[in-house]
Amino acid sequence: MSSWAYSNTLVVVDLNEQKEIFCMQRPFRLKNWCLPCCLQKLIIFYPNGCLIGVIEQKWSLIRTAFRIRSEDGDIVMRVRGPFFTCSCRGDVVFQIDTLQGQKTAEIRKQWPGSLPDDENAQAIFDAEVCGIVFEIPLSVHEKLLILGAAFLIVSRIFILII
Numbered sequence: 001m002s003s004w005a006y007s008n009t010l011v012v013v014d015l016n017e018q019k020e021i022f023c024m025q026r027p028f029r030l031k032n033w034c035l036p037c038c039l040q041k042l043i044i045f046y047p048n049g050c051l052i053g054v055i056e057q058k059w060s061l062i063r064t065a066f067r068i069r070s071e072d073g074d075i076v077m078r079v080r081g082p083f084f085t086c087s088c089r090g091d092v093v094f095q096i097d098t099l100q101g102q103k104t105a106e107i108r109k110q111w112p113g114s115l116p117d118d119e120n121a122q123a124i125f126d127a128e129v130c131g132i133v134f135e136i137p138l139s140v141h142e143k144l145l146i147l148g149a150a151f152l153i154v155s156r157i158f159i160l161i162i
Contacts, residue, residue: 007025007026007027007028008024008025008026008155009023009024009025009026010023010024010025010151011023012024019047020047021047022044022045022046022047022052022144023044023045023046023047024042024043024044024148024151025042025043025044025045026040026041026042026043026151026152026155027041027043039056039057039058039059040056040057040152040155041054041055041056041057041152042054042055042148042149042151042152044144044145044148050071051071052071052141052144052145053068053069053070053071053076053141053144053145053148054068054069054073055067055068055069055079055145055148055149055152056069057152062083063080063081063082063083064080064081064082064094064153065078065079065080065081066078066079066081066149066152066153067079068096068145068146068149070141070145071141075099076098076099076142076145077096077097077098077099077104077142077145077146078096078097078098078099079094079095079096079107079149079153080094080095080096080097081094081153082094091108091109091110092108092109093106093107093108093109094106094107094108094109094149094153096146096149102136103135103136104134104135104136104138104142104146105132105133105134105135105138105146106132106133106135107130107131107132107146107149107150107153108130108131108132108133109129109130109153109154110129110130110131130150130153130154132146132147132150134146
């Protein structure tokens with residue numbers, strides 16, 4: 001069964017200087033995990049239209065995977081998700097590696113059951129808690145691409161299973 005994945009544009013603005021920093025755009029696509037023609041994509045660019053890079057979902061029946069491409073179209077990083085993205089046992093981790101296999105970062109979705117108990121636990125229960133851990137020093141471009149991957153993962157994977 002398919003549903004529509006509406007196109008989104010996220011513009012990040014520096015409020016102090018009142019200027020646009022970068023923009024993330026997700027084109028209109030169908031949401032259907034088993035058809036290769038329905039793969040999701042996120043494009044990141046500067047306000048002047050200069051491309052920073054693209055995050056593309058890779059087709060797989062086994063696990064969630066994405067490719068991170070530079071402005072030249074070259075694959076610079078891979079994102080590998082778990083076999084099951086719905087977990088009540090703990091966090092769901094998406095590992096980001098270079099093409100040589102070096103771990104650069106991870107995107108971690110925390111489930112409410114794995115958060116510490118406190119008086120705000122009920123308020124957090126319905127919230128999305130997603131974080132990025134950078135393992136090695138990266139350029140601003142690479143960090144923006146990983147941030148874009150996090151947005152695409154949250155909008156593609158976790159919104160579908162709620």
